[in-house]
Amino acid sequence: MAYNATSTPTNPLTAPLPPTPNLTPAERATERFSVTGNAIVTGGAGGLGLEAARALLEHGLKGLCLFDIASSFTASRAALQTLSDTFPEAKIIEEVVDVADEGAVQAAVERTAEALGSVDVLLCFAGIAGSAPAVDMSLELWQKVMDINLTGSWLCAKYAAKEMIKQKTGGSIVLVSSVAGYKSLFPLYAPAYSVSKSAVIGLTTNLAAEWAQHGIRVNCVCPGYMETAMTSVPRAQPGIQAYIDRTPLGRIGQPSELAGPVVMFCSPAGRYITGVSIMVNGGNHTI
Template sequence: MSADTSGGANEDQRASLTSRILPTMILSEGSSPLTRPLAPVPFTSSRERAEARFQVQGKAIVTGGAGALGLISAQALLEHGLSSLCIMDLPRTLETSEEQIQSLASKFPSVNITKIPLDVTSMESIEAAFEQAHKAMEGTDILCCFAGIPGCQPSLTVTPDQFNRVIDVNLNGSFFCAQAAAKRMESSGKGGCILFTASMSAHYTNFPQPQAAYNASKAGVAHMTRNLAAEWAVHGIRVNSISPGYMNTILNAGDSLADVRKIWDSRCPMGRMGDPEEVTGAVVLLCSQRAGRYITGADIVIDGGTLTL
């Protein structure tokens, strides 16, 4: 009969826990050029100062960039001064959105706009795409994460594959894209800005559809935002998120959702879904180097007041 060694193994594990050394987070000092206030704008007119306040400078990657929210947010960043843009999405989504991407390029002929296929569930795809974008744009200053999928399954019957798929895309994919961008921002010595897409669903239980996996994934994104903001501030990297409510996109379209949309509207103080354009103000604010300078770890809810009820 062999001896039972499980007790000894457990003792060793407990001993290793009591002797472990935890990594320590380092916070920035106020005098650091990466986090201190910017010098006043050298303009005297109110118009010039207003334009400079919300200017967006640098080179941006937008994941999920071929979708409705990603494309319109990319356009807003370009309108506010972005110098280079890389749109990342699944190959089939890039293909179906080719006309909109070309239209965007024609509106901003002086801006370098590229598109790169990306699967946010693949570390190999993430590393290859971000390295290609970093080289093509000669830097990475801004990352906007719009890649995400819905998930509406009853919790008693949802399968592990269904649940894990939502978490893998929405939460894990967001983190590892942010990590890939942050490594390059840190190496540049200039810092940068990362914007996640959380959701109204991160803060409340949707009705009538059951979507525990989706809500958990977005709650994770919202709290991850705060953690990374604290951890990466020392590198001059600001990390924020937006939490849109129900948006008037293809995800919420179709006759089969007509009755559900009525319920959503009835539970919103403004009585309607949001227009994708209504997300762009928060995106520009959080990505602007001046107006958003002292904003990090924040989540801006854009839901027509739904969370007030």
């Protein structure tokens, strides 16, 4: 594989899209945020991943593979059935995958490409919090958080990119960091989580620079506290209230409020955007 510093103006994978003639204003608006091809969503049975997958399907995605662990698929079976019922024309499949297991990730991505025909989009929502004070946190827990949140994101991006490069069609990869990638979540104790999410932001810029020549755009969303199972546990409530107190919009977010940035990154609207991290946190970073 040849590595160049940048793409070129004549590279069709990175050149501006040619205008589509004879569209009505409404059709042009729809086309701007259209999502084509097939996607992998890691953590896809969870609240944020499932909501993002739904958004891609709403905007035209034809094939979807959800990566998650077996217990998450079991817990979300009703929601997954509703997703399939809502989008009967889309091909929706599942893969039980430990994203920190390189062999499992490689095999699952290759099976997905074969089953759907291509891999055009990757969303990396798989992650854990692993909250504990730094002085009490075990090395085992620290490593587990890093393995899933950071290494898992890299492995999934790596093998999705290999498929995209082989296809010569380009693609969009969206990693998921957090407001914790920019600031402490104190009084919630989350040093490993914060470090892993900071590293995901660095991973985003590096992969975006490396893979631009192949037409692969790599971006990142950084949600604040969202209404999910992770934020519903009692031990998280002091941290959530402190977050709300420092958030200009005065509340935590809804999973659906991540849909806009995700769709933008995966559609023609984001064609000239790569290496960017967008905070979706109600302005919490401003205070």
